Amino acid sequence: MLNFSFYNPTNIVFGEGQLQELDNLVPKDAKVLITYGGGSAKKTGLLDRVNAELAKSDRTVLEFGGIPANPRFEVLMDAIKIVRDEQIDFILAVGGGSVIDGTKFIAIAAPAKEYEGRERELMNFGFAGVPVDSSVPFGTVLTLPATGSEMNNGAVISDGEDKLVVISPLNFPKFSILDPKITFTLPKTQVANGVVDTFIHTIEQYLTYPVDARFQDRTAEGILQTLVEIGETTVNELENYDARANLVWCSTMALNGLIAAGVPQDWTTHMIGHELTALTGLDHGKTLAVMQLANWKVRRAEKREKLIQYAERVWDIREGDDEARIDQAIGKTEEFFNSIGMATRLSDYEIGADIVDRVVANLDKHGMTQLSERGDVTLEVSRKMLETAL
Numbered sequence: 001m002l003n004f005s006f007y008n009p010t011n012i013v014f015g016e017g018q019l020q021e022l023d024n025l026v027p028k029d030a031k032v033l034i035t036y037g038g039g040s041a042k043k044t045g046l047l048d049r050v051n052a053e054l055a056k057s058d059r060t061v062l063e064f065g066g067i068p069a070n071p072r073f074e075v076l077m078d079a080i081k082i083v084r085d086e087q088i089d090f091i092l093a094v095g096g097g098s099v100i101d102g103t104k105f106i107a108i109a110a111p112a113k114e115y116e117g118r119e120r121e122l123m124n125f126g127f128a129g130v131p132v133d134s135s136v137p138f139g140t141v142l143t144l145p146a147t148g149s150e151m152n153n154g155a156v157i158s159d160g161e162d163k164l165v166v167i168s169p170l171n172f173p174k175f176s177i178l179d180p181k182i183t184f185t186l187p188k189t190q191v192a193n194g195v196v197d198t199f200i201h202t203i204e205q206y207l208t209y210p211v212d213a214r215f216q217d218r219t220a221e222g223i224l225q226t227l228v229e230i231g232e233t234t235v236n237e238l239e240n241y242d243a244r245a246n247l248v249w250c251s252t253m254a255l256n257g258l259i260a261a262g263v264p265q266d267w268t269t270h271m272i273g274h275e276l277t278a279l280t281g282l283d284h285g286k287t288l289a290v291m292q293l294a295n296w297k298v299r300r301a302e303k304r305e306k307l308i309q310y311a312e313r314v315w316d317i318r319e320g321d322d323e324a325r326i327d328q329a330i331g332k333t334e335e336f337f338n339s340i341g342m343a344t345r346l347s348d349y350e351i352g353a354d355i356v357d358r359v360v361a362n363l364d365k366h367g368m369t370q371l372s373e374r375g376d377v378t379l380e381v382s383r384k385m386l387e388t389a390l
Helices: 019-024 046-054 074-087 096-111 121-125 178-184 188-206 215-235 242-256 268-280 284-298 304-315 322-339 354-365 379-389
Strands: 011-014 033-036 060-064 089-094 136-141 153-159 162-167 175-178
Touching: 011 019, 019 046, 019 304, 033 046, 033 074, 033 096, 046 060, 046 089, 060 074, 074 121, 074 153, 089 096, 089 322, 096 121, 096 136, 096 153, 096 162, 121 153, 121 162, 136 178, 153 268, 153 354, 162 268, 175 242, 178 242, 188 215, 188 268, 188 284, 215 242, 215 304, 215 322, 268 284, 268 304, 268 354, 268 379, 284 379, 304 322, 322 379, 354 379
Parallel strands: 011 175, 033 060, 033 089, 089 136, 136 175
Antiparallel strands: 153 162
């Protein structure tokens, strides 16, 4: 097992009816900005319920809506101006990963006086972390299980065709309310995206090479097995509480740092997937389903030991030689994605071969030239994965 430091201060408040805890969780005298997305929070009545809870104490509450999927820098700058002008001292994100990611950027950028007028530079530090020493505290009310942003310190912000990672220890939410019933209004395609996003988050941290991290492996395998068990149910039975509760908790646990501790991580699928989303607008979850299978097909030799372990422990494939078991595991994964309505080829989304050069150029532009757990995914290897995904 590799050395690690694990830190996660987010308070998770889980279960039906937990929205009533908002009055206890948000400071009683706070000046609050509620951030939300494209309007579903209003249409479903959730925003009214949130406001009713906040009104139980002497708070001033403002709202900022319109944070899009793949939160855009220029939109977030409008919210940053409100935080500064109105002296907001608490932010409440009501939404899924995009709203929460956008809120994280708002929270660290608004008080960063040394970057005032050049906030775009805060997106240039990547995985090294943003060098700021203060932020506006924030909490979340989760509406879409997928990204795990409700219990981690990372965000992905869009700026034109760029999707940029923004990480800071100040990005952890103070609390996150996870009520599975709040997610019942999601359409099937969004639920399927969430299942795949959670699945691939887990795979990126698990299916690399062995380091005898037994707890991390077994926990990751438990998440994957649970997703396989409840995937079709939670996509097809949109108000099945037990299935959805398991998806919500798997999504949170998949990317809160626990299964990442002490193990090598890949993230190739995500980095290529981000570029595909930025260039084509294809949903993040859909790009992941396509690119993960291509990743394995191209790098099966480098991932051989963990692919065999995955075949045995997740899919109970125990017969046949090693290569046959790997083939079956990849096939079973594709069948699972298909069973929840996920296509697994770029051509299924009418994306042709011309995308390959564009994605490779963006990877080069963003310094993504030595990806994977081994740093051996060059631009040429990424190109081969994209060609395989067509």
